Amino acid sequence: GENVEQHPSTLSVQEGDSAVIKCTYSDSASNYFPWYKQELGKGPQLIIDIRSNVGEKKDQRIAVTLNKTAKHFSLHITETQPEDSAVYFCAARSNTGFQKLVFGTGTRLLVSP
Amino acid sequence: NAGVMQNPRHLVRRRGQEARLRCSPMKGHSHVYWYRQLPEEGLKFMVYLQKENIIDESGMPKERFSAEFPKEGPSILRIQQVVRGDSAAYFCASSLTGYNEQFFGPGTRLTVL
Numbered sequence: 001g002e003n004v005e006q007h008p009s010t011l012s013v014q015e016g017d018s019a020v021i022k023c024t025y026s027d028s029a030s031n032y033f034p035w036y037k038q039e040l041g042k043g044p045q046l047i048i049d050i051r052s053n054v055g056e057k058k059d060q061r062i063a064v065t066l067n068k069t070a071k072h073f074s075l076h077i078t079e080t081q082p083e084d085s086a087v088y089f090c091a092a093r094s095n096t097g098f099q100k101l102v103f104g105t106g107t108r109l110l111v112s113p
Numbered sequence: 114n115a116g117v118m119q120n121p122r123h124l125v126r127r128r129g130q131e132a133r134l135r136c137s138p139m140k141g142h143s144h145v146y147w148y149r150q151l152p153e154e155g156l157k158f159m160v161y162l163q164k165e166n167i168i169d170e171s172g173m174p175k176e177r178f179s180a181e182f183p184k185e186g187p188s189i190l191r192i193q194q195v196v197r198g199d200s201a202a203y204f205c206a207s208s209l210t211g212y213n214e215q216f217f218g219p220g221t222r223l224t225v226l
Contacts, residue, residue: 006155034214043117043204043217044156089155098169099211100146100158 002027004092006104014112019080021107023090024072032093033073034101035064037086044089048075080111115140117207117218125224126195134190134221138207145188146215147180150202161211162188168211195225 003026013019025033031052036044050057050064050073057064061080066073077084087108091101118137126132138145143164148156158172162182173180177195182188192199202222206215 032212036217043119043219046214046216049214098161098171099144099208100161100169100172101148101156101206101215102158103148103155105155 002030002092002094002102004090004102004104006090006107008107009105010108010110012110012112013080015080015082017080017111019077019084019109019111021075021088021090021109022072023074023092023104024070025092025102026071027092027094028071029094029096030092031095033064033066034091034093035062035075036089036091038089038106039086047088077109080109082111082113085109085111117205117216119203119205119218119221121221122219123222123224125226127226128196129194132192132195132199132223134192134203134205134223136188136190136205136207136218138188138205139216142207142209142216144208144211144213145182146206146208147188147190148204148206148217150204150220152201156204159190163211192223195223197225199223200225 006023034049038044063076087106090104145162147159150156160173160180161169177193179191202220204220206217208215
C-alpha cells in the first residue's frame with residue numbers, strides 16, 4: 001500500500017523567511033496530493049492541493065510542486081507570518097481502489113516574530 | 114454554509130463502555146471518511162462510507178468498531194467496550210464525490226479512563 005514520508009518533523013523560521021516542507025510517496029498510481037494545516041485543538045484545514053497532471057500550483061504565499069518521476073512533492077510558504085505557525089500534513093491518494101488519503105507524519109512549523 | 118460538524122467535541126468514557134461519535138457532512142456531500150489521530154501522530158484512515166453503504170473499511174479494527182451512514186441522519190462511528198488505547202482524536206471528512214477534496218470536521222477527542 002501507499003506510504004508517505006514527510007520532512008522535517010519540526011521547522012523554525014523567522015517571520016518573513018520562506019519555509020519548505022517535503023514529502024515522498026511510494027505508490028506510483030497516486031494522482032492527488034493535498035496539504036492540510038492543523039492548528040491546536042482543531043481539525044485539518046485544506047490549504048492547497050495538486051493533481052498529477054500539473055507540476056506546480058500557487059495560491060498567494062503558498063505553492064506546491066510535484067515531481068512524479070522522483071515521487072516527491074513539496075509545500076513552499078513565502079513571507080511567513082506568526083499565524084502560519086501550525087502542524088502541516090501532506091497526503092496522497094491513489095487512483096486505484098478506493099479514495100482514502102494516506103497522510104505524512106506532520107511538520108510542526110514555528111514562525112517567530 | 115456550515116462545514117462538517119462533529120459531536121460531541123469531547124467524550125470521556127470508562128473502560129468497557131460504548132462510545133458513539135457523530136458526523137454530519139457538508140451540505141450536498143454524500144461521501145464520509147473517518148480518520149483517527151493518536152497524540153503527536155498523523156491521521157490514519159479508518160473507514161469510507163457513502164449513503165447506506167460501507168465502501169472501504171480496511172483501516173478499521175476488526176473487533177469493537179463499527180460505522181454507519183444511514184439514509185437520514187449523521188454518520189456514526191461506534192466503539193464498543195472501549196479500552197485506554199482507543200483514546201485519540203477522531204476526525205470525520207466529507208466530499209462531494211469520491212474524487213473531490215475532503216473537508217474535515219473539528220474532531221471528537223475521546224478519553225478512556
